[in-house]
Amino acid sequence: MPENLAYAELIAVLVAVTDNEPRVMTIGAGEALPSGPFETSHRSLQSGLRAWIESQTGHPVGYLEQLYTFADRDRATEAASAAPHTRHISIGYLGLVREQAALGAGRPEWHSWYEYFPWEDHRERRPELLNHITERLLVWAGEDVTRRQRVEFLFGLNGLLWNEDLVLQRYEMIYEAQLEKEPGFGRQMAGDHRRILATGITRLRAKIKYYPVVFELMPDSFTLLDLQRMTEALAGLRLHKSNFRRQVDQQNLIEETGEMSSETGGRPAKLFRYRPAILEASALSGARLPYSRH
Amino acid sequence: MPENLAYAELIAVLVAVTDNEPRVMTIGAGEALPSGPFETSHRSLQSGLRAWIESQTGHPVGYLEQLYTFADRDRATEAASAAPHTRHISIGYLGLVREQAALGAGRPEWHSWYEYFPWEDHRERRPELLNHITERLLVWAGEDVTRRQRVEFLFGLNGLLWNEDLVLQRYEMIYEAQLEKEPGFGRQMAGDHRRILATGITRLRAKIKYYPVVFELMPDSFTLLDLQRMTEALAGLRLHKSNFRRQVDQQNLIEETGEMSSETGGRPAKLFRYRPAILEASALSGARLPYSRH
DNA sequence: TGACATAAACTCACATCGAGAATAAGTCAT
DNA sequence: ATGACTTATTCTCGATGTGAGTTTATGTCA
The missing domain is CATH 3.90.79.10 (Nucleoside Triphosphate Pyrophosphohydrolase)
Incomplete structure (x- = not known):
């Protein structure tokens, strides 16, 4: 065969x-x-x-x-x-x-x-170059209403929220519109490597929401702000500080080391470490069905 | 090469x-x-x-x-x-x-x-044979506390809830304990096909929670109970009726056809159809980060 | 000593969720 | 026609979760 x-x-x-x-x-x-x-x-x-x-x-x-x-x-x-x-x-x-x-x-x-997806970093602000990108995409969409709606959805136009998970879908649309080699559309890679990278980023951004993978990237001990900055770097978004902390300790995945950090100006922060022990039992949030528990 | x-x-x-x-x-x-x-x-x-x-x-x-x-x-x-x-x-x-x-x-x-995973159907009740399965697994786990905890977690022992998504993990544990060919452990398949099937079920059970794939299995028009039974068949669980309905129409994915069904005894039910139109804009629940929207 | 910066805890309105009660509209046996 | 039974559909209510922001604590540095 x-x-x-x-x-x-x-x-x-x-x-x-x-x-x-x-x-x-x-x-x-x-x-x-x-x-x-x-x-x-x-x-x-x-x-x-x-x-x-x-x-x-x-x-x-x-x-x-x-x-x-x-x-x-x-x-x-x-x-x-x-x-x-x-x-x-x-x-x-x-x-x-x-x-x-x-x-x-x-x-x-x-x-x-x-470098490869400059429109994906919204930590400081919505990147300027998104204006140019969506403009080109809307020209490409033309009269096709479905396409226009999809541009609006993927890039958060007309009051729709930017969804950081849609990295691959955004790149695929740019590719379909044959704009991926244009200036202002990010650095290129050989073959389909840029698409594979987009797949990886998409997966990682989705995964950090329901599985504690971030800790694989953190040092042994860290402050809560360190953890937040890491998550923000991956998601390409700013997060709400106190709500982030609340979420983290509800998940019960970290514990204080007892040490404090002597860092950038301001009050010293407690240091934490990851405790993978119960890891699985926490199994975290995620979408749910309307269960019936009798 | x-x-x-x-x-x-x-x-x-x-x-x-x-x-x-x-x-x-x-x-x-x-x-x-x-x-x-x-x-x-x-x-x-x-x-x-x-x-x-x-x-x-x-x-x-x-x-x-x-x-x-x-x-x-x-x-x-x-x-x-x-x-x-x-x-x-x-x-x-x-x-x-x-x-x-x-x-x-x-x-x-x-x-x-x-037939292949008889312990995965909890629609009527928790299957009897789970007692035998977990007994054998606990013997296998022996003194190993991590293993015991994992059995308890995967099979919902000691007050832990049964999580229908863990099909693959449960099968892998049974495989690791070399119990997969024992009587009472489900029908076998050639090679690793049973593992691949477990992968598929796992994926599908997870997916129905955040993406409207169920409709790919539904006929053109259906009642809300039909939809619920379909979801239950896949999840292997009973769901709460009115909460299921509430969730479904929050998602805004179906519309009334105007017809009624003349079904099994009881009050006739409205018929619905799927409308894939906005599909993507709904993008549904799922886990979230603590966003900061200014 | 006081301005400044970050940490950490707390508050509050509002949305979502589990659970189940109440009411509506059919079928079927008598 | 009546009443038992079955399923549909709508509501209610308390518990929990989430977005947003305020308050208080504790360090550094000019």
Whole structure:
């Protein structure tokens, strides 16, 4: 069954956050995501990839999750695939590492993910360039009402709220409108790597809401504001301080270390640490069905 | 780069609901999930699979979503893979079809998914066999406190609530305890197909909470109780009637057809239809961050 | 000593949710 | 026609959660 044979590779969206900036590991001067061969010597994709990443970054991967398997013919990476009728499969992974390191065999470079998606950072303000982007998209939409509504929904126009989770959908619309290579539409990447990165950001932004993955990016001890800044960096949004704190301690996932921080001006803050112990029992909020508990 | 070559196939978890019973399409007398070759003639995996399924079932696939790519060496399907050092990749998909059909080239059979996971149906009551299952698991856990807590959490012991979303985690624990082939632990499937099915159920149960996929399984017009029974069949739980109705019309996804149903005894019910129009704008509940909207 | 900055606790109006009661409108046996 | 029964549909009520902002505490620095 030779038609079942395919070239398979792993692609990693590796994220670290330093100086409140979420960064992604790249190769080729920021032009591509790191990808590796599909090792046959490991028990699973996961463990093979983990070993490979650790050799590249010099740091352990705290969290690793499969993203999506890409194989669309028209959006495949141009590389490899000498034989014309052989398919090319990329299995994407999302990984979180605690520190950004210039160590490791591959001399990895890290770039802020907002270089590739500058319209996704709303921490300071709604980015100026969104005006230009939505203008171009509305021209593209033309008279098509469904398309116009979708632009309004995705980009929070006409009083609709900006939804930080829709990274991939926004990029796909820009791609569909063939604007992704225009100036003002962010830095490009090889092949479909920018789309894979968008998939990773989307997944991470959704995940931090119902699963305590943020802690994989935090140092051993941290203040509540540190934790808030981390979440804000990922979400690309400012959060409400006291409500953030309330939510955090309702979840019961952290405990005081007893130490205080001697930080930037102001009253010293208590230091906390993550306690993964009960982790699962908390199982957190999330959407619910109208249960009937008798 | 021959080490990058792999056998790739698609595996489908195809779900239909009839008579309030969620059913999954199988081959080989219920022993396996349908799987197909990895067609090179289509634009994407998705469209190739869609065409293939429609030829098999004789019905269009309403909804299709990629689940996971499986490639663990130790849990691979025994089949195929003549060459020893070639990897075997299965890309799993979840598909929803409105009707269960015995038509189509493959003469598909449909089986209730609760045959494979009998402990997952809590609509009538907590299944008796859970007592036996948790007993065996607690023996397996022994003195290991973490394991015991995990059993209690996954199976809702000691006052903890049963969480219908944890289908995969429960199956994985049973697998880890090597109980998956014991009598009373559900019907088996070839290779890792039962695990893939568990992945599909898990995904679907989670998804109905924040995205209106149920309607892909509903007929054109239906009563609110029909909709509730459908949701209950998937979730394996009874829901609270009036609260279910309240939630549904808050979401604003259905409208009255104007007709009434002449159904089973009792007051006639209004008929409704799904209106996918604004679909996305509703974007529904889900977990939230403590936003700050100025 | 006082201006400034951040931490931490608290308040309050309002929306959402679990639970169940009350009322409406059919069918069916007598 | 009447009453038992069944399901539909609407309301009510208390508990809990959420957005928004105020108040008080405790440090640094000019």
